[in-house]
Amino acid sequence: MAAYAVLGATSWGLTLASLLARAEAEVTVLTRSAAEADSVNARRGIARLPGLVLPPQVTCEPARSQPPGLAGLVVAVPAQHLRSSLPPGPGWRQLPVLSAAKGIEHGTNLRMSQVLAQEGWPAHLIAALSGPTLAGEVVQGLPAAAVVASSGDTAAAWQRALATPFFRLYTSQDITGLEFAGAVKNVVAIAAGAAAGLGFGANTIAAIVTRGLAEITRLGVALGARVDTFLGLAGVGDLTATCFSPISRNRRLGELLATGMSAGQALTAIGEAVEGASTAPVVLELGRLNGVDVPITAQVCAVLAGTTGVRDAMSELLTRQLKAESNGL
């Protein structure tokens, strides 16, 4: 029986642990502390993901030692904590590693696969997972499909390890595009949530999704991604699910900002990592460095910083003087 480790007793980490276990693997979830491990082991899940009941093959323990005989490591911690959460030691660096985090690191502007490479993993062992995969739906067994990308051949191995009849996985070689799409869509979802919070409807959100897809594609292609990744599950698929689903945390942040809360108040109210809030300033910086216009990100950053109100930001976005469409191609 294969064995895997999952770093992070997060909603998504535990969901992936369950999927690995369903494919008949032993799974060790690496937690931040013994107390967290005890709590998750005892309740077989976490309060914020009520649909999840961990199968018996999944056990949690603090991330101190390397379990023997592992076939791979899944990393599912918030993007800004990924580097500091990685388990120490060269043994882990010889395992295939799958990043399931969606964000870009502050200060370095690195994608998660780039952080893993800097932290000692060889490029051919690194893969990344993305797509429309709201954890609350996946744990209920509702059908979902996602993409695993790697420059080496580990994507196919992760596909075999994680896929179930209701969780379909496709492979790709465009890890750059997959990670950019997954990171930036969370920023667009904040704008979509703000529109929903102001009482706007599907027409408005669809317009933001469309402009957001163009923004993500422009930036991603400038940074070396393949355009067709943005038209796939990790691009338009993940973007639409996150922007339209009321259970998306990033969209929820936008909804709360629209009620007049400050970013700090809204993030406290949500009580979990909201990747888009951390990623937005990095995307703005990447746009500036690469000469790519990122108008949605710029407005989201201004609202998060408190320098623009939600209504003014939305008005700026919806009334830009564009006569002919330009969709990033």
Added chain:
Amino acid sequence: MAAYAVLGATSWGLTLASLLARAEAEVTVLTRSAAEADSVNARRGIARLPGLVLPPQVTCEPARSQPPGLAGLVVAVPAQHLRSSLPPGPGWRQLPVLSAAKGIEHGTNLRMSQVLAQEGWPAHLIAALSGPTLAGEVVQGLPAAAVVASSGDTAAAWQRALATPFFRLYTSQDITGLEFAGAVKNVVAIAAGAAAGLGFGANTIAAIVTRGLAEITRLGVALGARVDTFLGLAGVGDLTATCFSPISRNRRLGELLATGMSAGQALTAIGEAVEGASTAPVVLELGRLNGVDVPITAQVCAVLAGTTGVRDAMSELLTRQLKAESNGL
């Protein structure tokens, strides 16, 4: 003051009449009968669009004579009735005409702009409108953005006539792509509605949207459309709004089919034209004639014909043996 005629006292036709009137035009809505005109004139709207109150500049009358001094004609009747509803006489054929119908004609496989050309309008006077524009939201003044395409220069004139601060219009020259996207997205929305009706979530609908966008793009490009149209408001924008919004009629049809109703029962229950149901067999035929794979359309057609159940069709769509993504580019 400019004057326009709108053919069709439909939800969308009356919404467009209101938008034209807001830009200070006199608008005549051409109805099927004097009784229909009297009814709409008396109640200043229609029962199925409760948010609409027609402004005084809009009056309805049966489509028998040509009002003098018109600047243009908007056609907003169901696609399958467009040809038979067109007002007779050469005078109308000298006016700029804007198709606001989203469908493809049975038997001829023609888009609405092609039907208008066959019925006597010169190509340079023909334009088409599409995008994420659920009428119930537009009449509430909720922000929306859409595209007007023409091969001549009438798109810019329609942009000036119809746009308001909350209804933004962009111009395009790809009338083929705009019309295909608008027609085929209604077929995909039936599949999305079926997924929603089976209790599936945003992950599943996002996967259908992604595969649907690839299907629309493949077919459209094979038929001469520009790929970037499918990434714009008339493509991904309209597709996402229609697939995710519970007020979309096409999605509603899918939801009802998922309850076990036959197509006939579901269409009767909705009581209005559901363009996707008429368009699906035409899209299937166009796919066959052009050697383009249209798997979502094929399953929607099978369910509508009663030869496949909704669960079997969904299972077929969600478990296709695709290992690497292919997004139509």
